[in-house]
Structure formats: structure tokens, C-alpha cells
Amino acid sequence: MKRRAAYFLAEWKRILRLLPLQLGISLVVCACVGIPAAALVARSAGEGQDRYRIGVVGDISDSYLGFGFAALQTMDDSRLMIELVEMSEDEAAAALSRGELTAVVQVPEGFVDSIVYGENDIRVTYAVSSGQTQLSATVMGEIADVASTLVTASQSAIYGMQRTLYEQGSADRVGPETDRLNLMLINAVLSRGGFGEVEVLGYVDGLSLEAYYFCRIILLLLLLAGLTGGIFFLGRKSALAGMLNAGGVGALSQIAGEYLAYLGFLCAGFLLPAGLLTFLLERGTILLPEWEGMGADPFFALLSFLVITLVMFAAFQLFLFELADGIVNGILLQLICGVGMGYLAGYFYPSAFFPGRLRFVGGLLPAGAAARFVDCGFLMGNWRGEAAVVLAWTAAFLLLAAAVRQSRILRG
Amino acid sequence: MAAKMAGFTIEARAIRKTYGKKQVLSDVSFMAGSGQCVSILGGNGSGKSTLFSILAGVRRADGGSFFYGETELLRHPARIQNVLGYVPQADPLMEELSAWDNLRMWHDKKTLKKELAEGSLALLGIEGFLRTPVRKLSGGMRKRLSIACAVAARPAVLILDEPSAALDLACKENIIRYLTAYKAAGGIVLLSTHDVQDLTICDACYLLKEGCLRPYVYDGDFHKLAEAL
Known part of the structure; x- marks a missing residue:
């Protein structure tokens, strides 16, 4: 003992x-x-307040498309915030592989023209890394769908309205009507959070x-x-x-x-x-x-x-x-x-x-x-x-x- | 030093041990009396350490008995610790602790101080490094400290498994001096060794070969001994 x-x-x-x-x-x-x-x-x-960083690649020189992306980036009050970064295809691929981007949206050349002329045969591509394939891919895919539908449809409407007014000889109304429709677009973008909400109970x-x-x-x-x-x-x-x-x-x-x-x-x-x-x-x-x-x-x-x-x-x-x-x-x-x-x-x-x-x-x-x-x-x-x-x-x-x-x- | 138990004998009778199919010890028997030193000689792997660990109660024998006087020890392991001190081949010390702390694990404070003061442990020459951590001690110091730990209960029998292995001459001399004094006080020393210098203090030698133990008389002829091993 x-x-x-x-x-x-x-x-x-x-x-x-x-x-x-x-x-x-x-x-x-x-x-x-x-x-x-x-x-x-x-x-x-802080996950709820995270900004998804999305790279934008391709032809976004068109003023309306640029305006649409700017609206998405700056006027969004929904919980899922998006940061859009314009970059080259190579930069986007590298950033995506490094995990610095959540996804990449590729706007092909002639996308806007294709919409304007009613062909609509060129599609925006949304790419995500393998780490984001589940929940975020679904959520982001939905957001991209909503956004691209909004932007595409709105732009088509604006271009259509402009063409009609020119054909009817009402060139003086083009400016005010374009402003009005742009405001409608912004309002639609701002309220898109109301389309549906993804809630992670956690x-x-x-x-x-x-x-x-x-x-x-x-x-x-x-x-x-x-x-x-x-x-x-x-x-x-x-x-x-x-x-x-x-x-x-x-x-x-x-x-x-x-x-x-x-x-x-x-x-x-x-x-x-x-x-x-x-x-x-x-x-x-x-x-x-x-x-x-x-x-x-x-x-x-x-x-x-x-x-x-x-x-x-x-x-x-x-x-x-x-x-x-x-x-x-x-x-x-x-x-x-x-x-x-x-x-x-x-x-x-x-x-x-x-x-x-x-x-x-x-x-x-x-x-x-x-x-x-x-x-x-x-x-x-x-x-x-x-x-x-x-x-x-x-x-x-x-x-x-x-x-x-x-x-x-x-x-x- | 050894407890005053002069007149007692130890006797191992027919100790057997098998590892798997290999018979390491086959009916090993020997005797030693008070004040005697018995050495067990044998080549590497001949079973010396197994025999000593059985006698010390560390391992169990497959058969046989070990008597201290009339008391059978193998069936009453609790009694072994009062009778027998065991110094295994590798040192059983705690590296982080000082020599003193290691000794305190085996000796109570009062006895230890007395042993050091009366000089029974002084023969081992450990006073100089009592406060030094074991990890800083040399092989010789460790061996002397291990012996000092083993003799805490003032055992009548001291078993040493290759006590002088890898030690310098001064250390060996120191240990031999201590063992000589231990014998003189009536203690029984059992040691296994590969060093003929250790045989100078032995009163009897046994040779362990192929599991069998037989008496051997060392006449100073090293070559003959090497051949016998």
C-alpha cells in the first residue's frame, strides 16, 4: 500500500x-x-450575411446588360447578397479553382443581339466549383435563373418598346418610356427576394x-x-x-x-x-x-x-x-x-x-x-x-x- | 545492507518455463546459502533473465518452486518483496525525476536518510548525484541507483541481471565492493554476468545452456568458459 x-x-x-x-x-x-x-x-x-462572389465573363459591353448587372450588385436588399466581378475567362477559371469565386456566369458574344433580334439561341452559362455543387449550387442556380430571366425579359421588352416607338414615329417618347421601364426593372430586381426565400435553419x-x-x-x-x-x-x-x-x-x-x-x-x-x-x-x-x-x-x-x-x-x-x-x-x-x-x-x-x-x-x-x-x-x-x-x-x-x-x- | 538472516538458504527446485514450443527452462534447480554469491552464466538468450524474473516474481513459471528457508515464494508472491531485491538488466528508473525521488519510490524517507547516513548506501557512491535528474546520469550511476532502489526493503536475497554490462572499471569496482559487503552482512547474491571480473566475488557458478542448469567451476580459463557457453 x-x-x-x-x-x-x-x-x-x-x-x-x-x-x-x-x-x-x-x-x-x-x-x-x-x-x-x-x-x-x-x-x-455570419453565414447568413455572406456575399456570394460571382465572376462575370464575356460580352457585357451592352449598356442594358451592364445596367442589369449593376442593379444586381448594388441594389439588392435581400439576405443573399451577390458580388459580381468582371474578369477574363482565364482569371475566372483560376479564381474558381482557388475557391475565390462561388460561381462564374459566362455571357457569350452576341447574347444581347440574339435577344434583341428575338433569336434567343445563345444562353448564359453558370458554372460552379465542385465544393458548391449541393445547396449553394441549387440556390445560386435559382438566383441566376431568376436574374437572367428578369434581365433578359426586361431588356427584350425595352428594346421592343424602343423599336415600336421609332416605327410609330414617336421618337420623343423613347427616352421617358425607357426610363419608366428601367425603373420597373429596378423595382423587379429589388423585390426579387419576394419571389421565394431560401432559409437555412442550421x-x-x-x-x-x-x-x-x-x-x-x-x-x-x-x-x-x-x-x-x-x-x-x-x-x-x-x-x-x-x-x-x-x-x-x-x-x-x-x-x-x-x-x-x-x-x-x-x-x-x-x-x-x-x-x-x-x-x-x-x-x-x-x-x-x-x-x-x-x-x-x-x-x-x-x-x-x-x-x-x-x-x-x-x-x-x-x-x-x-x-x-x-x-x-x-x-x-x-x-x-x-x-x-x-x-x-x-x-x-x-x-x-x-x-x-x-x-x-x-x-x-x-x-x-x-x-x-x-x-x-x-x-x-x-x-x-x-x-x-x-x-x-x-x-x-x-x-x-x-x-x-x-x-x-x-x-x- | 542485507537483513540479518544468516543461516537461511534459498533453493530453486525444478523450475520450468516454455515460450510457445520452446523450452527455455527445463527443471532448473540450484541452492545458495547465507553470505554466498551465485552466478548464472550463459550465452545471450539462454534464459538467464527469464529465470531471474521468475525468481523475482515478475513472470510466472510453468512449474517448480523456490524456497527461502521453509517458505515457498512462487506461490506466495506477496512474500517475495520482503525477501528479495531485483535489479533488472535495463534500469527501472523514472527519467524526469531526481535520483532522490526515484529512491523515495522504494524507501520511506526516514529509512532512506538513515541508510544514507549510516553508510550502507554510501558504498554505492550515490550521494553525489541525489538531486540530479536521472536523464542526466551516466550508465554507471543509473546502475548503482537501480541497486539502491532494489535494496530498499533490506532484502536477504539480491538478484542482479548483468549488473556490470557496459560499465567502466571504476563503476564495476564500486558495485563489486558493495556486493562483497552485502555478502559479508549475510545476504545472498544471485547474479547473471558475461564479465569474468564479476566471478571473483562468486562462491558458486552455474552454467545455463539449452534450458538446463549445471554447476560449473571457473578456473580462470576464459577460453574454456567461452567454449562451454
Whole structure:
């Protein structure tokens, strides 16, 4: 018993020695993960106000067509704003491939003339990158259809009206009538938001999209904490395990001692990101609809759920390091298992994207259990059942780690 | 130093161990008395470390027994830790901790201070680096520290697996001096070695070959020993 306590104490002394390094690594990870994560959450929060940047290529020298595009670009009060950028075909192709454009509208040569002369056989082409093929392609396609119909039909009407007035010898009416019809066109463009509205509700698993990503990014950080926590397992020796075993500290006690110290080590490493998140929430840099106007207070309540999740992830990581032979293999195993499990559990994309069976499997995994548990914490739901699952996984990982240690000792 | 247990003997009887289909130890038996040093000689992979780890209670034997006096130890592993100190081939130290912190894992503070003050650990020459982190220690320092950790419970039997491997002469001398004193205090030393210099303190030698242990008399002829291995 005395020796067991001495071993536990020795492990805690180790983490005190390793703590500065851990905090340093934590700082780097915060910078590496935090900045893109904050950008993602901020982007997600501001998605409704995003301007779609569309490249316009081809023959837009005609004054009426130019006027139509200008109206689209500057007089739109609808939620989905469009920025039209005139560019050459090569520039547009390059910008589209770099993701700087949402889409490209190509106006072929003679498009306006074709309309004016009633032939209407030359069509505007709308091109999107592969990343925009789903929702945005549909929405943008509809917008382009509406816009091109409006512009085309209006221009045809204006040209027709002008020709008729000239033929009837009413050249003096051409100017005022053109102005009147242009005003009608502008009004039509301005009110096209009323034709229909695309509304993205943005709720996943009961959370707003922002809250969903907020929780999942933190969970991913905790799940992959083993990558930085690997320094804890550096220099571990099977000789020590054997000698401890001979000295009365068995495999289970060894694992328990290491686990408690490792958990403390990870908790210390989590302090920095938690502090940073508190600051960003308090400052309003991270805005979550569910916590609007509440500052960081709800995050403090969520912290206890995150720490319990860390209890499971620490056991999971300890087990993987125990299973792997050597620190490099251990870190690789952490990465593969962490990323794979996180992916299936919806840490990278909303889980609704996955087929039902995959979602079911993802939910069974520790990462899925952690996600449900944290969601319960976020939504103040009934968390007891999920907590039991998380703790059961923890116990399973610790027992497995102890079994691996025992076998390692026996193999020498 | 060793607990005052003069007059006791240790006896291994018919210890067997198999890895898969390979019989590593086949009815290994030997005896040693108080104040004796017994060396086990054998080539690489002959089973010396397996034998020692079984005696130390780290691994389980497939059969056989190991007596300390009248007490059978293999079936009562909890008793082993009070009787036996074990120094494995690789050092069992925590790299980030100081030598003192490593010792504290095995010794209670009061006993450790007493041992250092009375000089029983002084023979190992560890006082000079007690506050130094293990990662900064040389191989010789680590080995002496490992021995100091193993003798925490003042065991009557000390098992050392190749204690002088890759050490310089001064270190080897230091360890031999300590083991000589340990024997003189009534302790039993079991060691495996590839170094004939270690044999100078041994009272009996055994040769482990193809799983079988047989007595061997080292007469100073190194070539003969090499052939026998």
C-alpha cells in the first residue's frame, strides 16, 4: 500500500516536471486549432450575411446588360447578397479553382443581339466549383435563373418598346418610356427576394450549427490531446513495470497511478484553451445563439461535462499508448483512431450528413458517446444515462490497459 | 545492507518455463546459502533473465518452486518483496525525476536518510548525484541507483541481471565492493554476468545452456568458459 502510494506520488512529481512543456505545447495547439476554429465558428455565425462572389465573363459591353448587372450588385436588399466581378475567362477559371469565386456566369458574344433580334439561341452559362455543387449550387442556380430571366425579359421588352416607338414615329417618347421601364426593372430586381426565400435553419442534433461546431471542435481537441500528452509516456520502461510488479504494485495499480497523473496532466493542458474560450465568449468574439447575451457563464457549466469527457478520453489515450510499442507508434495510433472515430461521430461534419447506419455506429463509439453527453450538458438535458455510458467506456479502457500491461510484464 | 538472516538458504527446485514450443527452462534447480554469491552464466538468450524474473516474481513459471528457508515464494508472491531485491538488466528508473525521488519510490524517507547516513548506501557512491535528474546520469550511476532502489526493503536475497554490462572499471569496482559487503552482512547474491571480473566475488557458478542448469567451476580459463557457453 505504501509503495503504491509512493508510485502514485512519483507519477504526480513527473507531471509537475513535464507541466511547462505541456503548457508550451498547449499554447501552440491553441494557436493552430483555435484560430481556424474561431474563424469557422465566426464564418458559420455570419453565414447568413455572406456575399456570394460571382465572376462575370464575356460580352457585357451592352449598356442594358451592364445596367442589369449593376442593379444586381448594388441594389439588392435581400439576405443573399451577390458580388459580381468582371474578369477574363482565364482569371475566372483560376479564381474558381482557388475557391475565390462561388460561381462564374459566362455571357457569350452576341447574347444581347440574339435577344434583341428575338433569336434567343445563345444562353448564359453558370458554372460552379465542385465544393458548391449541393445547396449553394441549387440556390445560386435559382438566383441566376431568376436574374437572367428578369434581365433578359426586361431588356427584350425595352428594346421592343424602343423599336415600336421609332416605327410609330414617336421618337420623343423613347427616352421617358425607357426610363419608366428601367425603373420597373429596378423595382423587379429589388423585390426579387419576394419571389421565394431560401432559409437555412442550421440546427444539428438539437444545437445551432455554431454551437454544434463549438462543441465538436472542443471535443476533437480533447480527443486528440493524446498527441501532445505523448510526452507523458516518453521514457516509460517495461523494466520499471516489472520491478514494480515484483515490489507489490500490480498492473492495475500501475495503470491507476499513471491514469490519475495523466488525467491531471491533460486537465492542466486544457486550462489554457478553456481560459481562451472563456475570454472569447466573454468578449463576444464567439457568438452562439443559445448563449446570446450570457457571456461565458454557460461555458462554466459546460466545463464539468467536458472534464468528465476528458476522464474517458484520457483512459482511451492511455490504453492506446499502452497498446502501441513505442512513443511514435503511440502517437500515430492516437492520430488514426482519434481522427477516424471523430469523423464517424460527426466531429468534422454534422452527423446528419451520414447515412443512418453510420450514424448508429458513430454513436456507439466513445467519441459519439462523448458528443451526446456534451450535447446534453449544452442543452441542459438529462445527462445521467450518457454519463453512465462515458464512465463505462472509461472503466473498459482502464481494464484493457491493465490487461495489456500485465501481458507486457509477463512477456518481459 | 542485507537483513540479518544468516543461516537461511534459498533453493530453486525444478523450475520450468516454455515460450510457445520452446523450452527455455527445463527443471532448473540450484541452492545458495547465507553470505554466498551465485552466478548464472550463459550465452545471450539462454534464459538467464527469464529465470531471474521468475525468481523475482515478475513472470510466472510453468512449474517448480523456490524456497527461502521453509517458505515457498512462487506461490506466495506477496512474500517475495520482503525477501528479495531485483535489479533488472535495463534500469527501472523514472527519467524526469531526481535520483532522490526515484529512491523515495522504494524507501520511506526516514529509512532512506538513515541508510544514507549510516553508510550502507554510501558504498554505492550515490550521494553525489541525489538531486540530479536521472536523464542526466551516466550508465554507471543509473546502475548503482537501480541497486539502491532494489535494496530498499533490506532484502536477504539480491538478484542482479548483468549488473556490470557496459560499465567502466571504476563503476564495476564500486558495485563489486558493495556486493562483497552485502555478502559479508549475510545476504545472498544471485547474479547473471558475461564479465569474468564479476566471478571473483562468486562462491558458486552455474552454467545455463539449452534450458538446463549445471554447476560449473571457473578456473580462470576464459577460453574454456567461452567454449562451454
